[in-house]
Amino acid sequence: MSIFSENIRYLRGKLGVSQQSVADSINITRGRYAKYEDSANSPSPEILISVSRYYKISIDLLLTIDLKRYSIDDILKLPDNRIVLPIKVGKTGENKIEIIPHKGKMGYLTGYNDPDYIERLQHMSLPFLRNGKYRAFPVEGDSMPPYNDGTHIIGKYLESKEDLKKGKSYMFVTRDGIVYKRFGKLDNSGTFVSSDNLFYEPYEIEWKDILEIWEFAGSVNTKELETPSNNFEEIKIMFKALQNEIKSLHCP
Template structure:
């Protein structure tokens, strides 16, 4: 909880507040609050929640992110999950598109909120993408044709779950991994997603497991289009599969 102590000192100094004024707002003594800032003791959950509300910074950020690395007024958050979005800019202050590499894609789950990790990602620029924050993610598997291994999906950062649209495709960053799927439905506690490849069943993701969401904006193919492989497309495979099922049904009847 040493990071919490550093964050408490930083936030209080940003507000130009005294320890006494913060303690009064929390309904505790100044001596007790000073121990939290010094790292001499950890606040219990009820006090930690009060601290979070006082500074308007979520508990997960207070204890897991070094807030000194950010300008508070420029923090971007996924409001429903309260996750920081580090942003890389060029010398002109313009956003760069970070590329998450295939081999390090799982590392993104650890480093997505770490500005040092984001700083080390390679970047690209696309002049037709502006007015938003974009990032490129690798595609793996065959669940979302025509995108396949070697492709990258460039997504625009979604700040709130209320901005999600049924029928649109998104890169969902969850505690289990990175997945590119189409949104089918959502409720107060979960979303339902599906693959465009109908061989894969739709499934649900609990909103509490969502870390980031990026809406599809464009894609990059790193392999040449294979005309021969396209002749056996997804619809053709499904049709063949249904015909086989029909033939088997006739044989067993």
């Protein structure tokens, strides 16, 4: 409970109130409250609720996040999967964009809600990306040309699935991996997405498997983009025809 103890001591100091004042507000003795700040005793669920309401900070935050490391104003509340998304800001006020590495991108699936993991990531800043939380994700494969291996898609955190826009592209962080796709439509069970490479069939991602959604805000390439062929549309049609032919071969 050391994080909890440090947090309530820090919050009380920020408010400039005494232990007696807090104790009176949550209907316990000052001595009992002091033991929580000293980490001598662990609070009951009822006390946790009272302390959370007094400081107007969620129990999840009080127990798991070192609040001294983040400005309360720079913590973005999230629905469903998590409680907070810390926003790192540089000395000049620009957002710090964390970079998810190509080789370690699967580690993001377990570390995405761990502030210590996020803190260890490399980051960059782009002065024209402000007013939101941004993160850079690696792209692999050929499903979303012209982006290919070596590209990082910069995404802006999407707070609600209701903000999805048809035809726009997004990074979907799911329990199975990270995919960059174009949004088609949604229903109660999930969202339908597609690739720009028509060789790949559209499919549905179920809501229960989605951890985060990041809207396309830019890209950073470490390899030169290939020049599209003049016959690009013809090639897409050819691949689609070939795909249908392959399907027909598997039909009884």
